Amino acid sequence: MTASTTAPSTLVTTDKVITSFDPPRTMAGAAIGVRDGLIDWVGPKDAAPADRYEQIVRLPGTALPGLVDAHVHLSFDPDVADPISDALDSVRARVTQTIESNGRRFLERGVTTVRDLGSMRGVVLEAGRGLGRGTWLGPRIVAADQPITRPQGHAWRIGIQSDSATSARAAVRDLFDRGAGAVKIMVTGGRMTVGTDPLSVEFPSHLIAAVVDAAHEVGLNVAAHCLSVAGIRAALSAQVDSIEHGTFISPNGLGCDEETVERLAQEIAQSGTYLCPTINADYPGRHPIPFEQRLHWVSILHRVGVKVIVGNDTGIPGLPPDLYPGALRALESAGMSSAQVLHSATALACQALGLGRNSGTLAPGLAADLIVVEGDPLADLRALSAPALVMVGGRTVAGSRT
Template identity: 40%
Template sequence: MDLLIFVARILPGDAGQRIDDGAVLVSDGRIVAAGHRDEVEPLAPPSAERVSFPTGTALPGLIDCHVHLAFDAGPDIAAAVAGENTALVLGMAARAQRLLDAGVTTVRDLGDRAGLAVRVRDAIAAGHLAGPRILAATVPLTIPGGHCWFLGGEVDGERSIRDAVRRNADAGADVIKIMVTGGHLTPTGPGMWDSQFGADEVRVAVEEAGRFGLPVAAHAHGTDGIAAAVAAGVTTIEHCTWLRDGGFDAPEDLVARIVDAGIYVCPAISRNWRGFAKRFGEDNAAELFDRLRWMDERGVRLAAGTDTGVPGAVFADPVGALEVFAHVGFAPERIIELATVDAAAALGLPDTGRLVPGNRADVLVVDGDPVAGLAALRDVRLVLAGGRPHVPTTAALRST
């Protein structure tokens, strides 16, 4: 199908780029052209469907580098994932559609039970379900009783780590997730800043994943865990909150090693970031959020992720999570870049994240200008995921 979209403006991808009175031509799931209307319209065949958004903006579909489709954003995640597989898959499929409703066209699912995200991924890819493209980690590796042990990924020792990586690869994983430190979702396990794996153990996971051509995402809140992940050569570090013994410690030399290694950091701060100060104190909240700007200033490659699915992090509001970057001084166009261009690079998707000829047709059309204010990203009018048009309903955008 050929589709020609007319908009008031196009944000092709990189911050600072803008085309007024624009048009995007899509054919067979790919972008044919994106530019000024007078240049693009003559390229469309007479049979092309034409849609117009006179006050709208076209930009690349949003990319969320850190979600959990198996989690329901409720207060008891462990109980939510303990149910029967079919019911859990149906819930995951519905949550995937909510993300698409909100303009998200690619997600990296960083941990489920029994590899169920692969089933949802394949159903969406086959056109049986509406949803974003999914990169699935399947079952994350953790220590016995460690962070998110209830997902079934407990390992102990080199042989166990290698076996778990192989099982995930055989299940169709796109990425391997390892819980290098503890986390707040598992209060009975190690603290958020406590290490669960040392550098040698993480290196085993990276080595085994490499045999299958898979990247490794390392959950690491603690500074020691961050150091272990960097030494082991992971692909991305999730959270990277620089905790040590309940405080903060961010050594400049370790930050420099992250930059030199080209490791992407996905802060994965959920839309509940405003409540962080109530839980952990104003000073701790300010320190955590300031680290985003601090890392960016030092050249750390950042990519947007929302941790959607954890308690209170509903699937209909990725923008609420992105607003933490605005809170610490990032310009809207830079935030959009983090959620498109930079996120695509972090996930190793060279044909995604920009509206350029030949790229996958992941297109988001919103009313208004998101460069003038991120709130415009909530007014979704049309989403194309791999060229498939999807029109969200107002009710869907308000749901959790």
């Protein structure tokens, strides 16, 4: 396996290049030059300095930025019923195998960046470090490593348990020192942890705010697991960077009223907080809130201007990386245009992950994370289902034509 830094310089020519989605910028008969892991040229095919590249890849179809899944658990095996027990009971090698398998499967779906929002200590960080060394065949990883949770709180068996602002700050510092690229906090209980309540708010607001402060001090964004209305309110007032799930569960169960959702959605929009709804058209049945209801909440979020990003919760039981396209179709069903969905799956998600300016678009100077698909995804998102070429950091890592 070659390191990304030694991948041959490549000129990719296609029928069409979509460089970004907000608004969609397309170029017919275009080419992208890739060198040393970065894009170094984008423009019309005929004007491309072809002799400057070691290889030329000519493909029909459309080139676009690689896709993002903003909420995954690479170390969970989606084929087991209790992935946290499975992860803890397994030897490290077994977990590493799961991470590698999930990583490869993401590449096949054109996903070039993932944000891992909770794993046992160190395993995903270690995989992510392999990208630069050429030992990791998977997407670029922004990893939260261990989630911060209250004692015995959601995912406590893999998390860092905290019950004070002081220990929470220390946890953030420790995660940062070990290489975490994001901080995950469990603001409410979760369905996968026995004895926790999705309705509850697990931390006093000053502790959530302490996590946010400590994370921002070292340049990390905070993703808050929030299932309930109360949890979303608590996370918003502590100014977290993204709300994960955001399913608006209320004490009346499914009966959260439209007005509450609408009002809260407007607050989220005004605050600029990202929302990752972890909704998937191919995984409709296993949630306590009916799929149509969740879709309706997402349509409200989108309508009032919330920055909705694509994330699947990949790794939870029954949700392998292969289902990634279902997340895009769910957002489309919630009323987003294909360009808006793709913006949410590229540049907007990259912003939420705290990646650099313009990240998730195709432009000189940016990481060469891109895909080529047959057909035009702006006309039909199904064009994304089997990419012909997938490149991460300038290295071709998957695709039917490679």
